Amino acid sequence: MTDFGKITSGIIEEFKRLLGNSAVIYEDKQALENYSSDEAGGKYYSHMPDLVLKPNNSKQISEIVKIANKERIPITPRGAGSGLAGGSVPLYGGIVICLERMNRILEIDKTDLVAVVEPGVVTNDLCRKVADTGLYYAGYPMSVETSFVGGNVATNAGGSKVIKYGNTGHHVLGIEAVLPNGEIIQFGGKRRKDSSGYDIKHLLVGSEGTLGIFTKIFLNLIPRPGKNVDLLVPFRSVDEAISNVSTLIIESKVLPTAIEYIDHLSIILGSKYNNIELPFQEEAGAYLIIQYEGQDKKELESIYERVGDALLNSGALDVFVADNRTNSEKIWRVRRNWLEALKFFDPYVPTGDVVIPTSKIPQIVRFVKEISKEYNVDIPIAGHAADGNLHPAPMKPQNISIPEWKVISEEILSRIAIKAAELGGAVSGEHGIGFIKKELLRKTKNLQYKIMKSIKVNIDPNNIMNPGKIF
């Protein structure tokens, strides 16, 4: 349904009374524009909202949603806007509910080992606060410095530590949400087990704002790991790097915290952007960045010696060990700033996000190389090799116009995503479907798509909650 109601001056006055003037943005084009796109690329994928509201609590959100539902006005929930699938773009205008004012860490419960937070808390602020208490929150997307916890839950964000700790959904014990009819409801809470009927909190995880707005989140905390060590391992070829992932996991006898993959072109662009030089950067076809955690230095030493020997025996050019903060930071900077580096050299670079079984990584990497040749387009790849989640990023050649490039780059990424699905993977590993991948979702998961849609229709019959996303 796209036949939505209009926002009248009477409705705006009602919102002003409810939230206060400073929490209501309308008519000011420049201010509204800040809420028209996300990191998927404002240059292509944007739409202006009619109104932006900045509520302070769940009751206010409930009142807003009741009015919107009655008047059939679309609502787009927005976290930090760091999404890469266009999820927080208000496709049909209407209201953007911006959650930045709901940024309180409500409780760090050291007895039940649970953090209770509002959705607008910046992920790294939570990580730091939790660490101060001797505990650990293991959610860690690469956008940890900017993204909000609510956005992480709504996209089921991943990141580099998924092999050991799981993605954001694994840490969620409970969610309070405002449903599309304005009802405030809590699923789960401060408990680690619950077999009482359907697990609806995990249905909400990854729902990308289409089923309701999260207003409170209960997160699992664990003891803080003692120390960590990072290894930078250059390989002459992509195949050698990638085929080592399973060996690594078996040989180390403990789960690594991260095995990140970064290819030759990414290394060259990343080292230029970050103004650093990495060992073997001209010869290496690819690097793995590997992290282990352990209780003390001795434990870490025994792990990296074992792993180092195994890697050198299976084609690593060398194994560089960083066991202090400065060296670790240097290693991680190129990987963490990977997208910024690509965007610096090409502001029109889109980011793919496919997931495949780890054994199929060499096949998908080879497929990307073939596509790169076929289209005569550079496609650097980085990603979370440990869990089979790769980000191919086609870069715009100089001679292709911007409108042409939108079509070509979408075609390239679609072909890669469909190949991933054929290999037993999925069209999104962690960024979500948003509106950019909804056709791919329908094509590759037709039956599952129908079930998802029937859930959406039941919970949101007026289709006001983030319309045009996922479906």
Ligand SMILES: Cc1cc2nc3c(=O)[nH]c(=O)nc-3n(C[C@H](O)[C@H](O)[C@H](O)COP(=O)(O)OP(=O)(O)OC[C@H]3O[C@@H](n4cnc5c(N)ncnc54)[C@H](O)[C@@H]3O)c2cc1C
């Ligand atoms: C440099 C960079 C690195 C990144 N690295 C990673 C990575 O390693 N792993 C990863 O998974 N992602 C990564 N991302 C993508 C992005 O940061 C994540 O998708 C993140 O979880 C989005 O959070 P956000 O607060 O910015 O949400 P937004 O972008 O604002 O919103 C994302 C979706 O969530 C919905 N939403 C937001 N808040 C709520 C709420 N309270 N209730 C209901 N729905 C809500 C929105 O409607 C939208 O559909 C990266 C992005 C960038 C720019």
